[in-house]
Amino acid sequence: MLRFAMVLEKDGGALKKILPLAKAGILSPLGDGKQIMPWIHVKDLCGIVELALNDQSLSGPVNTCAPEQSSNKSFFQALTKVIKKPFFFPSVPSFVMRLLYGGRSEILLKGNKVNVSKLKQHGFNFKFGELEAALKDLLN
Numbered sequence: 001m002l003r004f005a006m007v008l009e010k011d012g013g014a015l016k017k018i019l020p021l022a023k024a025g026i027l028s029p030l031g032d033g034k035q036i037m038p039w040i041h042v043k044d045l046c047g048i049v050e051l052a053l054n055d056q057s058l059s060g061p062v063n064t065c066a067p068e069q070s071s072n073k074s075f076f077q078a079l080t081k082v083i084k085k086p087f088f089f090p091s092v093p094s095f096v097m098r099l100l101y102g103g104r105s106e107i108l109l110k111g112n113k114v115n116v117s118k119l120k121q122h123g124f125n126f127k128f129g130e131l132e133a134a135l136k137d138l139l140n
Helices: 013-023 042-054 072-082 094-109 117-121 131-139
Strands: 002-004 006-008 039-041 062-064
Touching: 002 042, 006 013, 006 042, 006 131, 013 072, 039 042, 039 131, 042 062, 062 117, 072 131
Parallel strands: 002 062, 006 039
Antiparallel strands: none
């Protein structure tokens, strides 16, 4: 059972939605910005799927997430650094997120630290375990 973190891919997913805001220079942390945003580079995700298909001893829930997990604020800071845009806007208050997105806002406002020890125990080596390197690969 693979449990997917936010998949970073240049032409899809969350990055496709976040990138225009970052390029416009108007990206802001959500809520207090301290919530953890687990992520995985699409190439590492493919490697994990291959491992899961070939390693019969890998069983049960497997978190597909990079070992470096960033807060919402540090994720957005890394993104704007890679694309050489400013990051200075104040945080979007939690109540505004709740007004805009209702109950779905909790997904964005509450982080979730994820354990990747099972992948490490099975010898998986991340090509993109650090956020800035992953973003540079995708965006440069």
